[in-house]
Amino acid sequence: MSDPVMMMPKRMVELEVDGQTVKVFEGETILDACNKVEIDTPTLCFGETLQPKNACRVCVVEVEGARVLQPSCSRKAEAGMKVHTNSERVRASRRMVLELLASSVDLSTTSVAPEYLEAYEARPEKFGPQAPPDTHRDHHRAGHSAVTDGQLAATVYQGIKIDNELYTRDYSKCILCYKCVDACGEQWQNTFAISVAGRGFDARISTEFVVPLPESACVYCGNCIQVCPTGALMFKSEHDLREEGEWREEEQTVTTTICTYCGVGCNLELHVQDNSIVKVTSPPDHSITHGNLCIKGRFGFQHAQARDGAKK
């Protein structure tokens, strides 16, 4: 959310990151400081338009004097802090976080995954062959788990949910970054159609009693798709093209235009492949809409073209 208007000029704090002195505004995070001196920091649950949930822990850094590593995306910079982003301790935790995720989640459409996994020399295969999908996953009892012989690495794999014509939910790809929940709920959409349910390894994004989206409160604004970093939430059009092996991102063009359905005038980014719109995003850095749209801007393109298979 945008900061309230500040009447006083913001004060600066000076800290040290990997030996370099950095000045940032009071209230900015260690991540902001890292960005300022161009130190690459992996992030997954951080979203520029959302309050950080700091759940993934891939962005951790070492702060001298702190007992444990700190999430750079949400820990505020403090004057005199000495931060290390590349110590063995930091690298080991980041690597393990990536290995834990890659061994339990399908990261095939997480765009940053290959780069991160390589940079940290992650070897998710060390946990052994992956367990097959569990169709009962949405119904596990909290606080219970079956005894395991450990020979298969547990995964979050389950069937993909296709229950409407607009977007698909493949929670086998979900890293539980909470961004969709926050976008749907109090931070943006105020619809609260989805929540985290269950707990521990069984925690999952769900509607009430796992009802299909059309029976839920969902208004198909697609603001959850916009923030999802993994492709767990995906335009049906993109999903279908990928299934057909026809998704060719490198060939796509992106055209920015203004939505004409109402007077608000939201910015749209139309992703076009083979002369047809395949998905719609909205610029997250827009000062008014922050990447959010409504069903008309997000999915109304289906009226502008008769894409193969598009029904209405």
Add this chain to the structure above:
Amino acid sequence: MDIKLLNVAPTEDEKEAVDLLLGPALSGWDGGERDALTDTRVAEGGHESREDRHLLLPVLWAVQDRIGYISAPALAYISKRMTIAPAEVYGVASFYMMLATEPTPPRVLHVCEDIACKCLGSDDLIATLQERFGPEGAVSADGRSTWHRSPCLGQCDRGPAVLMMEAGLEPFTRTYAPASTATALAVLSEEEGVAGTEPSEPYQLGDPSLRLLRRIGVIDPLSLDDYRAKGGYDALRAAVSLGPAGVIREIKDSRLMGRGGAAFPTGVKWEAVAQQPARPKFLICNADESEPGTFKDRVIMEGDPCSLVESMTIAGYAMGVENGFIYLRGEYPEAERALQSAIDQAYDRGLLGDDIMGEGFTFDLEIRRGAGAYICGEETAIFNSIEGYRGEPRSKPPFPVEKGVFQKPTAINNVETLINVLDVIRRSGPGYAETGTTGSTGMKLFCLSGNIERPGVYEVPFGGTLRELIDLAGGVPDGREIQAVLLGGAAGSFVRPDELDIELSFEAVREAKTTLGSGVVMVFDDTVNMHGILQRIAQFFRNESCGQCVPCRVGTVRQQEALARLASGKPRGGVETELELIAEIGGCMRDASICGLGQAASSAVESAIDRLGVFKEGAR
């Protein structure tokens, strides 16, 4: 907010359970009768009902207690009454082990499968239940009963333990410990006359050196008069004559350290809360006691409940706090009944509420029942749980003294910590500090369990040795040898039999790289299969992780898998490789997890590997 609800009405019973707690619905807007004329002009509910969000867990309990599970229509009705989206209500309900969201019989027997009970035969009990009643979750022929495995029920001094929860018009929950197979089966089949447990009596009963336990087994816990006849409420009177600042000074002088596990100085916490300008402020007693092997708080609450009410009243007075909660784990029905009686009597006598003892200060106190989640003992998770959210820890800073429950300044203390306040007032701060060691003043309660002659709660001054404590409890039965001792619970660490001369004080155990944690001393003799114990500890953390952060959510699972491979003799790439893997996972959990659960989830396992050498060549 868009609320879209199922168009299925709740049953009369479900509706009544909700309405009894929330009061009748006011209009069609919040689930009541629709009045076409008024309801189309004025919308009620909304903001006001959302301010009541903290009632969500009590409402979910009301339905659980009445029906045995929370059905979709009941959940939709709750959602409507409270103006909370159904997905959120479902997210909260499905977080807790004791709340069911799938059809479940009204009677559920929770059977402890945790480590102390393992030493006392719970594996056999579970095997027999599986054979004679049916597998976990199987429903009896009359559809009324089922059973489930449960983490530690806080009855480790008399395991194996079971807990029967019966839903209905008059819901009833009762503990049976120790539970023979015959008892468990009789309870499952609703046989009459199976006696529940009585409050534990300390073996030190009558010992004049007792301070914290001195009234337990001596007074009638349900009688405030009895409590007062044995010195009860003298401390509150003394506190009032000291004045709020005086009380805090005594607490600081006493150097009382928190007994909930983190050993934080209580006086510092209280002073910080007292100085906060924001209003209102809150006091929470952390009575979630779910660390496996811990049952000291239960013994206090069952045996001397008024002392907790008095301590909290003093704390409230000292910090200028007018509202207190006791966050009590749902598995403690006997403690809940005792505390509720203590609170009710205190209100009747003007010892709670407005103008206490005519001294012009106010303190209100209520119990909040947890619903089966170890993580809800973590202080910030408690806040979320009380507020009606999922019991996920928050990130710190901000710290509770500044922004705690309802984002207001909050002091949160363990039961045992609070009870010590009475002793501080009685002896003065410096007088209190004469007992114990420099860094650990006063008396300490230890929970002895496992293979020990006289399991139970023991009260000793800080500074004795582990050996003396084990001897006090009669040592290991049948002349067997100690294999290992678990200090501090599942989040603590194992020590070897040649380390028993370790001094029991916060500073000495820190030096020895172990912990007192919540005061658990669990003894394992040489017949115990440590692989089984470690696997259960690993499973405990897997089951209890809130699931918020990756290191803990997935790390606990990978740790459990690696231990299972080692225990079954099928390590991947050799034992050494597996041990390295466990250390790597542990490092990340300790370093990168959000809260203490993940940070300590590998502690006992790694100590078993490093200190006990459990997976060394030739070890069992």
